[in-house]
Amino acid sequence: MEDPRFLLSSVSPTSSRLQDSSFEVENGSSGIKFWEELSCGIYSMSVDVKKSDGSFHSEIKKHEWTNAMLKELIEWERVSIEPKPAELNFSHSRTSSAELDINSSSSVLAQNVLTALRESMLRRISLYNIYQALKETVPVAVLFSGGLDSMIIAALLDQCLDPNYEIDLLNVSFDGESAPDRISAKIGLKELRRVAPLRRWRLVHIDADLSKLTWETKRVLSLINPANTYMDLNIGIALWLAARGEGWICKESNNETDEDKRVNYTSRARILLVGSGADEQCAGYGRHKTKYRHDSWLGLHKEMKLDMQRIWKRNLGRDDRCIADTGKEARFPFLDEDIIRTLLDIPLWEVADLDQPSGKGDKKILREVAHMLGLHNAAILPKRAIQFGSRIARESNRKNFGSNRAANQASAGSVVINVQSYFS
Numbered sequence: 485m486e487d488p489r490f491l492l493s494s495v496s497p498t499s500s501r502l503q504d505s506s507f508e509v510e511n512g513s514s515g516i517k518f519w520e521e522l523s524c525g526i527y528s529m530s531v532d533v534k535k536s537d538g539s540f541h542s543e544i545k546k547h548e549w550t551n552a553m554l555k556e557l558i559e560w561e562r563v564s565i566e567p568k569p570a571e572l573n574f575s576h577s578r579t580s581s582a583e584l585d586i587n588s589s590s591s592v593l594a595q596n597v598l599t600a601l602r603e604s605m606l607r608r609i610s611l612y613n614i615y616q617a618l619k620e621t622v623p624v625a626v627l628f629s630g631g632l633d634s635m636i637i638a639a640l641l642d643q644c645l646d647p648n649y650e651i652d653l654l655n656v657s658f659d660g661e662s663a664p665d666r667i668s669a670k671i672g673l674k675e676l677r678r679v680a681p682l683r684r685w686r687l688v689h690i691d692a693d694l695s696k697l698t699w700e701t702k703r704v705l706s707l708i709n710p711a712n713t714y715m716d717l718n719i720g721i722a723l724w725l726a727a728r729g730e731g732w733i734c735k736e737s738n739n740e741t742d743e744d745k746r747v748n749y750t751s752r753a754r755i756l757l758v759g760s761g762a763d764e765q766c767a768g769y770g771r772h773k774t775k776y777r778h779d780s781w782l783g784l785h786k787e788m789k790l791d792m793q794r795i796w797k798r799n800l801g802r803d804d805r806c807i808a809d810t811g812k813e814a815r816f817p818f819l820d821e822d823i824i825r826t827l828l829d830i831p832l833w834e835v836a837d838l839d840q841p842s843g844k845g846d847k848k849i850l851r852e853v854a855h856m857l858g859l860h861n862a863a864i865l866p867k868r869a870i871q872f873g874s875r876i877a878r879e880s881n882r883k884n885f886g887s888n889r890a891a892n893q894a895s896a897g898s899v900v901i902n903v904q905s906y907f908s
Contacts, residue, residue, distance in 0.1 A: 495805055496709040519710045521801045525549070557824050560789045564831035566781045572833055593830050594852035597823075601853065604820035605640045609755065621650050622686070625753035625812075627726055628653035629665040629873050630672030632847060633759030635862035636854055637817055638672075641757060642680040651683060652751040656690040656726040658875045665873030672862060679858040688751055690731035694879040697721065698907065705903070707805045711798075715897035718871040718880050720806045727756055727810040756807055760799060761818035764791040765827050766847040767836035768867045773846065776838040785832055792824075842866040 496519045526547045549555050609624055624641060628634045634653075641651060653673065657663035666689070673687045701721060708720040729751030763769050767776075767788060775787040800816075807814040817823070827835060830849060837845035843866040844851070854863035871877040881891035884906065 495809070496706050521710065521797045524796050553821065553825070557821060557828075558793070560792050560824075560828065562785060562828050562832055564833075565785045567831065567833040591852070591856075593834055594849055594856060596826055597830070597849055598853045598856055600820070600822045600826040601636070601817060602640055602643065604817045604823050605637075605644045605757075607820065608757065608815040608817055609641070609645055622652050622751060622753045623649060624755045624757060625652035625654050625688075625729065625751050627723070627756060627758045628655050628669055628672070628687070629868070629870065630655070630668030630670070630862070630865075631665075631759075631868060631873070632850060632854060632862050632865050633762040633818070635672050635675070635859050636850065636857065637757050637759055638676055638685075639679060639857045639859055640817070642676070642683050647682060651685055652729065652753050653685060653687045654690060654726045654729055654731075654751060654756070655687060656692060656722050656870075656874050658692050658694055658722075658879050660691055661689075663873065663875045664868060665870070668865065668868075668873070675859055675861050686733055686749075686751075688729060688731045688733055688749060689746075690725055690729070692721075692725050692876075694721075694876060694883060700724065701906075703809070704806060705901070707809055708802045711802045712900050713898055714880055714884060714901055715871060715877075716802060717901055718876045719869075720802060722870050722874050722876050723803055723806040724810060727807040727812045727814075729753070729810070729812075754812060756812045756814050758803065758807070758814050758816055759818060760803060760816050761792075761795065761823075762847065762850060763867065764788060764795055765818065765824065765835075766850050767838060768847045770867075772836070773838045773842075781832055784836075784838065795819075 523546075527544060528547065529542055529544045531542045549558070624645060626634055626638045626641060628638065638651065638653060645651065653669065653676075655666060655669040657666040660666070669687060673685060676683070676685055701717070704717060704720040704724050707724065708716045711720075731749060732746045733749040735745040735747050765788065767773075767784060769791075772784060772787055776784040779786075804814050827849070835847075835849045837848050839845060840848070843864050846867060851863045854860075871880075877897075878888055881888045881896055885891035885894055885896055
């Protein structure tokens with residue numbers, strides 16, 4: 485018999501995730517999965533009372549988009565996928581050159597993306613003036629690793645935000661100052677100060693110890709539900725801690741390494757800018773290069789299309805709930821409709837050139853945008869996911885699998901969480 489209950493909620497109750505019987509039901513032991521992500525759209529529900537026993541009968545309907553542009557974007561079809569030999573050779577010659585010619589077609593395409601990104605940023609911070617009445621000095625923060633995507637977001641935020649406001653750069657680490665994301669964040673901060681010296685930048689160091697996060701982990705488990713893998717949990721914890729914004733800053737901005745000048749600090753920004761969507765649209769994942777090597781351009785396009793059409797299910801619901809739980813609103817500049825359209829109008833071989841090494845050909849178009857913004861160091865950084873850059877994945881692997889090697893052999897990222905053993 486089908487479960488007669490109907491619950492509509494933005495978050496599953498903590499108890500439903502931690503009780504063993506419920507957890508088994510939710511994760512496939514009985515074939516039933518009570519909680520599920522809803523695809524983007526507008527829904528309506530009609531409720532009738534049955535005459536026989538007075539029980540409720542409901543019908544849920546999803547309304548299709550009437551906007552032709554949205555329908556087109558959902559289909560996610562690119563104008564040009566496979567290059568002719570001459571087009572590819574021309575693209576390779578530009579990629580290998582040291583500087584971009586401002587009059588080249590490549591530069592024009594990158595300029596189009598930059599213009600669309602700037603408009604996207606303006607849309608996402610246009611209401612920041614409401615904080616003037618509240619006397620907030622930091623209305624907007626950036627989820628910040630110092631990598632390509634977060635550096636572009638930070639630089640564009642500087643261009644679009646009133647210069648009187650400060651900008652918090654939220655960086656989470658599970659290995660103190662040694663985590664790769666902490667190191668790149670410090671380097672990125674110096675580069676931002678170079679290109680925007682009048683802005684007051686504040687790098688918020690958010691340090692965490694996974695072994696001491698029992699209550700927090702239980703809370704995040706309920707937030708990521710129905711996602712249920714160790715990778716989901718690691719990403720969720722890192723996002724939740726970063727969004728909460730509780731850490732420390734350096735009293736003297738020019739001496740980031742002086743521990744004596746550390747001051748506890750909690751970001752009060754209510755808007756958090758996140759770089760989701762950049763990798764999916766610009767071939768930033770390692771699996772994109774693998775797909776390209778096996779199935780060439782058409783295979784790459786299909787893989788990127790799959791990523792974009794399932795991003796709501798695999799990423800956005802999970803990430804939004806983890807961030808919203810801290811009282812922040814996540815906003816995603818790379819997922820603006822005009823950004824999606826602009827990138828789809830660009831030939832795939834101009835978006836990415838996966839014959840080139842990592843840090844050069846992947847997300848090629850965004851690297852060109854970074855150069856235009858003066859972010860020359862960020863423009864050559866390779867992709868690094870938050871769970872690896874913050875080193876929460878390493879700590880999780882040691883805790884749950886004994887070592888990184890054992891975790892890799894078990895493909896730990898895709899393993900479903902065993903709640904009993906996790907908290908034992």
